[in-house]
Amino acid sequence: GNSVTQMEGPVTLSEEAFLTINCTYTATGYPSLFWYVQYPGEGLQLLLKATKADDKGSNKGFEATYRKETTSFHLEKGSVQVSDSAVYFCALGPNSGYSTLTFGKGTMLLVSP
Amino acid sequence: DTGVSQDPRHKITKRGQNVTFRCDPISEHNRLYWYRQTLGQGPEFLTYFQNEAQLEKSRLLSDRFSAERPKGSFSTLEIQRTEQGDSAMYLCASSPGTGTGELFFGEGSRLTVL
Numbered sequence: 028g029n030s031v032t033q034m035e036g037p038v039t040l041s042e043e044a045f046l047t048i049n050c051t052y053t054a055t056g057y058p059s060l061f062w063y064v065q066y067p068g069e070g071l072q073l074l075l076k077a078t079k080a081d082d083k084g085s086n087k088g089f090e091a092t093y094r095k096e097t098t099s100f101h102l103e104k105g106s107v108q109v110s111d112s113a114v115y116f117c118a119l120g121p122n123s124g125y126s127t128l129t130f131g132k133g134t135m136l137l138v139s140p
Numbered sequence: 141d142t143g144v145s146q147d148p149r150h151k152i153t154k155r156g157q158n159v160t161f162r163c164d165p166i167s168e169h170n171r172l173y174w175y176r177q178t179l180g181q182g183p184e185f186l187t188y189f190q191n192e193a194q195l196e197k198s199r200l201l202s203d204r205f206s207a208e209r210p211k212g213s214f215s216t217l218e219i220q221r222t223e224q225g226d227s228a229m230y231l232c233a234s235s236p237g238t239g240t241g242e243l244f245f246g247e248g249s250r251l252t253v254l
Contacts, residue, residue, distance in 0.1 A: 031182070059241045070144070071183070071231070071245040078241075116182050120241040127173070127196070128243060130182030 029054045031117050033131035040107055040138050048102040048134045050091075050117035058119040060084075060093050060100040061128065065114045074102075074115070107138045142166070144246035146232050152252045153222055161217045161249040165234030172215050173243060174207055175231040183231055189215060190237075222253045 034049040052060065062074040062084070075084030080095035089104045100117060114135045120128040145164045153159050165172050170191050175183035186205070188196040191212040200206070204222075209215040219226055229250050233243040 061242070063245075068247075070247040071233075071243075073242050073244075076242060118182070127185045127188060127199075128183075128241070129185075132180060132182050 029058070029119055029129040031119055031129055031131035033115075033117050033134050036114075036133075036135035038134060038136045040136070042109055042138055042140050043106045044138075046102070046104040046107045046111075046136065048115055048117075048136070050100045050102065050131060052098050052100065052117070052119050054098075054119055054129075056121070057095075058121060060091070061118040061120065062089070062091055062100070062102050063116040063118060063130075065116065065133070067113070071116065107136070109138045109140055112136055112138045144232055144234050144244055146230075146246040146249045148249060149247065150250045150252070152254065154254050155224060156221055158218065158220045159222055159251060160219075161230050161232075161251075163215045163217070163232030163246060164213070165215070165232070166244055167213075168236065169234035169244070170212065170237050171235045172209055173233045173235070174215070174217050175233065175245075176201070177229040177231055177248070178227075186217075219251070222251075224253045227251055227253045 030053045059078045061076045063071045064074045075086040077084040077093035083092045114133045116133045117131040118128040147162045172189045174186040177183045189209040204220045207217045229248040231248045233245045
């Protein structure tokens with residue numbers, strides 16, 4: 028079956044540091060890959076997505092590249108801000124049909140000034 | 141534009157009581173999903189509707205869990221005879237009939253069973 032593995036948190040960084048959150052997956056076929064973010068007290072929001080191999084998703088300075096050969100979709104940002112403090116979830120889902128996303132356990136990011 | 145709304149945001153109940161959560165999806169979305177999220181875990185899929193039809197319910201956690209979407213708009217998730225292990229955040233999401241799989245989530249309904 029499908030599964031997603033994320034690095035455990037919390038990840039603690041100072042403002043302007045470089046961020047990497049690792050995500051690897053196991054899936055049949057060719058899934059779409061997603062990063063969702065959950066800010067304190069808010070619902071899950073889509074951060075970025077990629078629908079096929081070698082696609083790069085990007086949003087708000089975050090990037091992730093769909094690597095089929097390493098079954099990975101690592102999240103990166105060159106310079107984090109305090110406002111990026113949140114829980115980040117990697118997820119995969121089918122490219123067609125209904126979308127029962129499979130989520131990782133989430134990685135908490137804490138950014139200090 | 142309103143997003144997905146869920147009610148109540150927090151429910152505290154005693155073991156053995158029944159609880160019901162409501163979800164109002166984004167109005168033009170015909171697909172609706174329920175997920176459960178426990179502390180330290182990612183969301184776990186429970187069930188899915190396309191319009192009023194419940195197309196997947198095998199992942200509901202037990203026969204104490206049921207969901208409806210009678211007119212293809214709002215949905216309810218009911219848990220009967222609650223147990224302490226049911227304490228969790230219950231998330232609703234919706235999506236349009238086409239697209240690349242993005243789900244739009246509500247803020248969730250937190251259940252605490254004493």
